[in-house]
Amino acid sequence: MKSKISDNYRRLRESIPKHVDLIVAAKTRIAEEIEEIIDAGAINIGENYVQEARTVCSQLGDKAQQVHWHMIGHLQRNKVKNAVDIFSMIETIDSVRLAKEIDKRCKQIGKIMPVLMEINSGEEPQKTGVMPEQVVDLIQEISSLSQIKIMGVMTMGPRFGNPEDSRPYFRVTRKIFEKIKKLCLPNVEMQYLSMGMTNSFRIAIEEGSNMVRIGTALFGEREC
Numbered sequence: 561m562k563s564k565i566s567d568n569y570r571r572l573r574e575s576i577p578k579h580v581d582l583i584v585a586a587k588t589r590i591a592e593e594i595e596e597i598i599d600a601g602a603i604n605i606g607e608n609y610v611q612e613a614r615t616v617c618s619q620l621g622d623k624a625q626q627v628h629w630h631m632i633g634h635l636q637r638n639k640v641k642n643a644v645d646i647f648s649m650i651e652t653i654d655s656v657r658l659a660k661e662i663d664k665r666c667k668q669i670g671k672i673m674p675v676l677m678e679i680n681s682g683e684e685p686q687k688t689g690v691m692p693e694q695v696v697d698l699i700q701e702i703s704s705l706s707q708i709k710i711m712g713v714m715t716m717g718p719r720f721g722n723p724e725d726s727r728p729y730f731r732v733t734r735k736i737f738e739k740i741k742k743l744c745l746p747n748v749e750m751q752y753l754s755m756g757m758t759n760s761f762r763i764a765i766e767e768g769s770n771m772v773r774i775g776t777a778l779f780g781e782r783e784c
């Protein structure tokens with residue numbers, strides 16, 4: 561079945577400003593779908609699970625090397641060893657323990673990993689991410705790790721509902737981004753503000769996002 565994935569990609573890429581990176585959120589999508597989107601010009605693919613990323617990467621073979629893989633799901637420490645092989649950015653750092661494990665595994669393979677701090681912008685206890693008031697302390701601790709380069713922040717915000725309802729979450733995250741930038745911490749380079757998904761990316765860009773993570777608008781609805 562030839563789908564409209566490539567058309568969707570081109571149309572979406574044209575409709576968002578050039579300075580905004582588009583991360584294709586590819587969870588649950590099969591290698592053929594990801595291949596189609598790479599052929600349409602996608603350069604950044606986001607995955608939520610290390611095992612799933614490994615599977616599609618091996619199915620894609622050389623084609624997997626044409627793109628950058630971003631870890632956008634919660635990363636468990638026992639998956640870090642495999643994760644550091646695959647990913648060229650990890651967007652979901654929310655603890656010192658996780659950062660130290662990444663640092664250790666990257667040392668073993670001689671890699672420096674660009675990372676984003678995941679902010680729990682809604683301050684919801686059941687959600688992943690760092691609480692806003694803890695971000696600066698956490699960054700200061702992590703920034704001393706030699707194999708990690710902190711390059712920005714990301715947030716999820718609400719997935720559904722009125723996109724306008726996401727705006728306060730994006731504002732909070734933007735404020736944190738600006739605040740950290742002003743501190744000029746060593747080994748911290750605040751470059752990426754990753755926020756916005758299918759239903760909210762336009763609002764996110766209005767609020768300063770320069771990295772959006774989009775799945776549904778490209779591939780259609782997920783079954784799970």
Ligand SMILES: *Cc1c(COP(=O)(O)O)cnc(C)c1O
Pocket residue numbers: 585587608632633716719756757758759773774775776777
């Ligand atoms: C699934 C996912 C997205 C994309 O969501 P869509 O609504 O399908 O665009 C973005 N970011 C993360 C972390 C995700 O898990």
